[in-house]
Amino acid sequence: MESTVYFATARAIRWDYQYSQVAGLERILEKLDLGGRIEKDEYVAIKTHFGSRGAHRIVRPIFLRKVADAVKAAGGKPFVCDTVRINGWEYLEVANQNGINPLSVGCPVLLADGLFGCDSVEVKSGPVLGSVQVASAIHDAPAMVVVSHCKGHIGAGYGGAIKNLAMGGVAGRHRSGDWRRARGHLHAASGESSLVRDPERCTLCLQCLHVCPTEAISQEGGGLVVEDERCWRCGRCERVCPEGAIRLQKRGEDEFQAALAEAAQAVLSTFEPGRVVYLNFALEVQPECDCMPMADTPLVQDQGIFGGDDVVAVEQATLDRINGAVPLPDSAATDRGVRHGQRILPETLGVDGQPHVDAAAALGLGSQRYRLVEV
Ligand code: SF4
Numbered sequence: 001m002e003s004t005v006y007f008a009t010a011r012a013i014r015w016d017y018q019y020s021q022v023a024g025l026e027r028i029l030e031k032l033d034l035g036g037r038i039e040k041d042e043y044v045a046i047k048t049h050f051g052s053r054g055a056h057r058i059v060r061p062i063f064l065r066k067v068a069d070a071v072k073a074a075g076g077k078p079f080v081c082d083t084v085r086i087n088g089w090e091y092l093e094v095a096n097q098n099g100i101n102p103l104s105v106g107c108p109v110l111l112a113d114g115l116f117g118c119d120s121v122e123v124k125s126g127p128v129l130g131s132v133q134v135a136s137a138i139h140d141a142p143a144m145v146v147v148s149h150c151k152g153h154i155g156a157g158y159g160g161a162i163k164n165l166a167m168g169g170v171a172g173r174h175r176s177g178d179w180r181r182a183r184g185h186l187h188a189a190s191g192e193s194s195l196v197r198d199p200e201r202c203t204l205c206l207q208c209l210h211v212c213p214t215e216a217i218s219q220e221g222g223g224l225v226v227e228d229e230r231c232w233r234c235g236r237c238e239r240v241c242p243e244g245a246i247r248l249q250k251r252g253e254d255e256f257q258a259a260l261a262e263a264a265q266a267v268l269s270t271f272e273p274g275r276v277v278y279l280n281f282a283l284e285v286q287p288e289c290d291c292m293p294m295a296d297t298p299l300v301q302d303q304g305i306f307g308g309d310d311v312v313a314v315e316q317a318t319l320d321r322i323n324g325a326v327p328l329p330d331s332a333a334t335d336r337g338v339r340h341g342q343r344i345l346p347e348t349l350g351v352d353g354q355p356h357v358d359a360a361a362a363l364g365l366g367s368q369r370y371r372l373v374e375v
């Protein structure tokens with residue numbers, strides 16, 4: 001069955017508010033009929049990514065404000081949320097520095113898994129993960145608007161709504177301290193991969209140490225030490241190492257992609273049908289995830305905003321559009337010689353995001369056939 005995906009282009013060809021991207025978002029929100037999905041005074045999660053200290057290319061606060069306004073107009077009580085990646089207090093400060101706070105977005109800004117990242121509820125998932133720890137505020141919310149900045153991703157190849165639900169809907173930590181029982185569980189879906197290091201090649205540039213989200217890497221006695229028990233197998237250190245001196249062994253990308261779809265399904269299982277809608281922002285499509293300590297220049301020109309209530313259709317439409325766009329000069333895409341007509345994200349990153357969208361479709365989360373309606 002074909003699902004409808006609404007699209008508002010990023011092009012603004014007249015000096016008129018109606019041609020702005022903000023007005024385009026408002027038109028999509030009208031089409032999504034929030035009033036028919038939200039009961040009066042219900043809490044509504046607006047799940048986004050707060051970015052990081054150096055990753056400023058997130059969904060801008062003006063758009064979050066418009067979503068919050070639309071939820072209020074529909075009778076709901078919105079809250080903007082994300083789950084912890086660094087310590088909670090510091091992550092709220094990151095949100096603030098990136099412009100996301102109650103004054104800018106017009107509603108509370110929360111950590112869905114609490115200040116310490118371990119407020120969660122265990123939810124059954126599929127054969128790859130078994131179960132996941134869904135962040136409490138997302139688990140308990142009766143409705144949700146998933147607001148995703150679409151870009152590349154180190155392991156997933158593409159980060160949009162499914163990754164936002166999966167990695168972002170799961171608690172950052174577990175009360176027991178066992179990373180395998182929180183978000184790290186997804187990273188390690190391929191099994192007990194381990195880090196292999198080649199100290200001979202290491203120049204001690206310390207980039208790996210700075211990007212490690214778990215502080216598993218430290219400098220000791222003129223070399224590096226990696227605490228295996230702290231390592232989430234996220235692969236960031238491998239990604240940034242210019243010398244190939246650190247890498248993850250036996251890491252199966254397919255299992256990780258299947259795990260993303262499974263986790264997204266588990267998060268969605270906590271909502272009644274029709275109570276979650278998706279807004280994909282194909283703006284500032286940079287090659288890295290928003291949790292990296294920087295944001296590279298965009299790979300393609302701003303495309304626009306996609307919206308709908310079928311996560312697979314919205315993701316497929318976004319991915320098709322990005323992968324078919326013209327690569328921008330002075331970007332990682334042109335650094336790698338990617339030409340128009342080649343699929344931009346997999347050609348640039350060496351990892352294809354399509355398998356996790358396929359896996360989500362196979363789990364029955366939606367349809368890969370879509371009808372794009374420009375608003
Ligand atoms: S894979 Fe590397 S960056 Fe990721 S947690 Fe382990 S040591 Fe840190």
Ligand code: SF4
Nearest residue numbers: 202203205206208241
């Ligand atoms: S990024 Fe690579 S070269 Fe730099 S300190 Fe880490 S292992 Fe060594």
